[in-house]
Amino acid sequence: MIFKDECLKIALLPKREAFFMALGRMDRVKPNKAQRKRVLVANANRCCVCKRQGIGLHLHHIDEDPSNTIDENLAVLCVEDHDRHHRPGVYRPRVNHLELGPDQIRQRKKSWEAFVIEARQPNPKVVATLAAYGSFRLIHSLQLVMQWPDERIEYTRSYHLLDGTLDKLTDAVMEEISQIGRNVKLMVVNEPLSVEHCPCCEAGLSRTIKPAVVIRHTDPDWPTDSSCAIYINPERPWITILFFLRREQLLEGSLHLCGGRFLHYHSDGIDERVAVRPHPSKRAQVTRIVRKLLQEWSPATVFIGTGDPDTPELLDGLKLPAFWE
Numbered sequence: 001m002i003f004k005d006e007c008l009k010i011a012l013l014p015k016r017e018a019f020f021m022a023l024g025r026m027d028r029v030k031p032n033k034a035q036r037k038r039v040l041v042a043n044a045n046r047c048c049v050c051k052r053q054g055i056g057l058h059l060h061h062i063d064e065d066p067s068n069t070i071d072e073n074l075a076v077l078c079v080e081d082h083d084r085h086h087r088p089g090v091y092r093p094r095v096n097h098l099e100l101g102p103d104q105i106r107q108r109k110k111s112w113e114a115f116v117i118e119a120r121q122p123n124p125k126v127v128a129t130l131a132a133y134g135s136f137r138l139i140h141s142l143q144l145v146m147q148w149p150d151e152r153i154e155y156t157r158s159y160h161l162l163d164g165t166l167d168k169l170t171d172a173v174m175e176e177i178s179q180i181g182r183n184v185k186l187m188v189v190n191e192p193l194s195v196e197h198c199p200c201c202e203a204g205l206s207r208t209i210k211p212a213v214v215i216r217h218t219d220p221d222w223p224t225d226s227s228c229a230i231y232i233n234p235e236r237p238w239i240t241i242l243f244f245l246r247r248e249q250l251l252e253g254s255l256h257l258c259g260g261r262f263l264h265y266h267s268d269g270i271d272e273r274v275a276v277r278p279h280p281s282k283r284a285q286v287t288r289i290v291r292k293l294l295q296e297w298s299p300a301t302v303f304i305g306t307g308d309p310d311t312p313e314l315l316d317g318l319k320l321p322a323f324w325e
Contacts (some may be wrong), residue, residue: 047078119181
């Protein structure tokens with residue numbers, strides 16, 4: 001029998017917790033010290049939703065049954081996201097906090113813990129990207145993006161010039177990466193983005209790295225098992241450039257003479273046109289571009305062919321037909 005005062009207590013609880021209490025399942029089982037430490041370490045001591053640290057962290061029962069205290073049912077949430085889950089109508093909606101129901105929290109926990117596991121591998125496949133916003137003369141802010149090989153963004157953090165000097169911010173970035181995974185490779189975007197895209201000013205444009213580039217930087221077999229195939233079209237000024245790893249094609253690009261005025265290179269994520277200069281010859285300029293590309297990718301083996309694309313004739317160098325001129 002449930003007494004009147006107990007009915008009043010149940011009425012004040014969230015519906016799901018009231019349901020469990022009525023069934024006698026509300027005996028709270030707190031995580032012991034070893035379990036709490038284990039779950040926190042699995043999440044790199046960060047909230048699995050916003051990835052912040054240095055803010056109060058709670059172990060939240062995802063199914064809202066406080067007696068079901070197993071690792072799989074415990075999500076690390078900061079005080080804000082924990083409160084956001086229980087009081088969703090109080091907070092102004094934000095892009096990365098639109099829904100924090102049980103399904104969303106469970107998915108965030110699963111994805112973040114998997115990312116942390118991969119980041120701690122000797123040769124992790126996940127990478128970090130650092131982009132600057134502003135100009136070479138004045139960097140307005142930095143953004144760290146940690147991503148999966150398929151460009152899924154797992155975590156971002158912005159650093160503003162008002163938070164310290166550029167050297168101080170750079171040190172903070174390196175410390176952040178080290179805390180999540182010491183062997184995670186950092187790739188730096190070599191040209192600042194316009195300040196109007198600064199993420200910390202709510203106009204976010206996050207830079208990610210294409211899958212082929214991630215593999216090139218993270219796969220330990222690249223120095224020995226990679227290859228590049230260059231096919232020179234025998235009928236028009238066009239070159240096809242293919243990169244492989246263990247015989248699997250990763251990237252296809254092309255370089256052609258556009259209107260006699262530009263050398264146009266196109267591949268996944270890159271579309272660049274370079275104006276043809278009077279000197280040296282067009283063929284020499286093409287050779288320079290290809291050599292730069294090969295130097296950047298550093299494949300273990302390079303094959304150059306022409307003629308029939310199905311059974312090309314192998315060449316001992318980049319010998320371009322005269323019609324390139």
